[in-house]
Amino acid sequence: MTSLALDSSPTALAEEASLAALLRCCVREVAGPRGQVWHAEPYVLLRVAGALLRIRTHGGLALRFEGPPEWLEHGCWQPLSADLLVRLVESELGGSNEEFAAQVEASRNAMTTLLSVRRDATPPADPWLASEQGLVFGHPFHPSPKARGGADWLRYAPEAHAAFPLRLLGVRDDVLAEAGDTGALDGLGPAPHGYTLLPAHPWQLDLLAAELTAPLADGRLIDLGQGSRMAVPTSSVRTVYEPRIDRCLKFSLDVRITNCVRKNSWYELAGAVELTRRLGPVFESLSAVFPGTRWLPEPGYRSADLGTRLLEGLGVIIRTSPWSVCRPGVTPLLSGALAVPGSPPAEPVRWWRAxxxxxxxxxxDAYLSHGVVLEPHLQNVLIGVDEAGLPVEAVFRDMEGTKLVAGRHDLSGLPERVAEALTYDAAGGWDRVVYCLMVNHLAEIAASLAGPGSTRELWAAAGEVLAGYADSVGWPQPLSDLLAGAPLPAKANLSVRWARSADRSAGYVPVANPLAVLS
Structure with a gap:
């Protein structure tokens, strides 16, 4: 984001955020790899489709902007708009994606709507849930960070401080599909004899209406009405917190949110339970070595065995809530909310080191010692702060992004598709870890702490922490390269959107390692 006044209109703020996100993508994925980015203090200059652009920057790798971006027209610097930048990107990349401009526009319009609604909406009293609902502008390096399919998205949007009751279904026991520990779901209400309770996201039920007609008519499913409490959507949209049972529930949503249609594939349902079983001992070991390490197990899933479409579409994964794993006196907060520019702590370097x-x-250590690829991006990590606001715990979540390093785990007893979805090769796993940890996560937190100042002191402190860990494990090669300043992999969100590819196929582009100047 740049520095518009807090009383700027929702339309102006949304335009600024959309332009900034697309411009960051251009620096990282379009102009940068073509050698068309130059630093001319206090500006970064870049060329896209022959046009010269400039913007004042700070925040290092995070590319925070100051003042309006400009482009050179007939020898004079003029304000740059998101629409003009979209046309430049289309020209640069070949103009072969007719969806791209509409996606950028839809994302900008969604931001405008969210900003307008939030002015009169009341955030949750729970500080964790309030942090989950604070990501109005989304991924800072995504060309359409708030693009969202479906006509009714606003009533279910966390950024609009939405809350709504779940719909409760009864699944006839002969077509019940479940695995692991699902008993918590039964606390949502009674089911008739011969049926088992299945909560459903009301948006998803609307999306599946045609497919549900037959099983509702013949009694394989019954509609038990609404839940008795308001469920609260978290940052991923499809995962909600259900206060009656103190659990998070991850539903399928057959709509595209940023890069993906957000459904629980059948192998992901099984994989969540399998990973929870395998990761219990891993996190027990990690928390013994690194006090304050927590995770949110996903002990079971429940659905209906009515063909693959409904098995996946009605599938719900149960997830432990963060309040239940944080020790008393510790408040969990979404890391993504802490990366939003705001008031820095009184002692930023001390806070950052912690x-x-x-x-x-x-x-x-999960990767190096246990062959486990965590996905610690800003939406998958919660930070537990003490009463003084100092970080004392880290809570890792979402088994969908967690993988096992191929060759380091015996997966021979699993179905082939489940095993395939659970693994990364060693190099791919390391790239994912380093991207999520260094580029997506720590760089954004550092930029918010530093504000318009330098991040160098913060990265020096981070380097000391990482070197201390490296000493304890004998400086393995991947970690030695990281601390020596090897370029970092950055996920290419613009490229995957332009190619209209699955998110899993997204590649990386190399970016400067902020530890390099310290080595």
């Missing part, structure tokens, strides 16, 4: 100590060593 933050890095909580997050980085357990992530690196």
């Amino acid at each position: 933050y890095v100590e909580r997050v980085a060593p357990p992530v690196l």
Whole structure:
């Protein structure tokens, strides 16, 4: 984001955020790889489709902007708009994606709507849930961070401080599909004899209306009405917190949110339970070595065995809530909310060192010592702060992004598709860890702490924390390269959207390692 006044209109703020996100993508994925980015203090200059652009920057790798971006027209610098930048990107990349401009526009319009609604909406009293609902502008390096399918998205949007009752279904026991520990779901209400309770996201039921007609008519499913409490959507949209049972529930939503249609594939349902079983001992070990390490198990899933479409569409994964794993006196907060520019702590370097100590060593050790690829991006990590606001715990979540390093785990007893979805090769796993930890996560937190100042002191402190961990494990090669300043992999969100590819196929582009100047 740049520096518009807080009383700027929702339309102006949304335009600024959309332009900034697309411009960051251009620096990282379009102009940068073509050698068309130059630093000319206080500006960064870049060329896209022959046009010269400039913007004042700070925040290092995070590319925070100051003042309006400009482009050179007939020898004079003029304000740059998101629409003009879209046309330049289309020209640069070949103009072969007719959806791209509409996606950028839809994202900008969604931001405008959310900003307008939030002015009169009341955030949750729970500080954790309030943090989950604070990501109005989304991923800072995504061309359409708030693009969202479906006509009714606003009533279910966390950023609009939505809350709504779940719909409760009864699944006839002969077509019940479940695995693991699902008993918590039964606390949502009674089911008739011969049926088992299945909560459903009301948006998803609307999306599946045609497919549900037959099983509702013949009694394989019955509609038990609404739940008795208001469920609260978290940052991922499809995962909600259900206060009656103190659990998070991850539903399928057959709509595209940023890059993906957000459904629980059948192998992901099985994989969540399998990973929870395998990761219990891993996190027990990690928390013994790195006090303050927590995780949110996903002990079971429940659905209806009515063909693959409804098995996946009605599938719900149960997730432990963060309040139940944080010790008394510790408040969990979404890391993504802490990366939003705001008031820095009184002692930012001390706070940052504590933050890095909580997050980085357990992530690196999970990979190096246990062959486990955590996905510690800003929406998958919660930071537990003490009463003084100092980070004392890190909570890791979402088994969908967690993988096992191929060759380091015996997966021979699993169905082939489940095993395939649970693994990364060693190099791919390391790239994912380093991207999520260093580029997506720590760089954004550092930029918010530093504000318009330098992040150098913060990265020096981070380097000391990482070197201390490296000493304890004998400086393995991947970690030695990281601390020596090897370029970092950054996920290419613009490229995957332009190619209209699955998110899993997204590649990386190399970006400067902020530790390089310290080595």
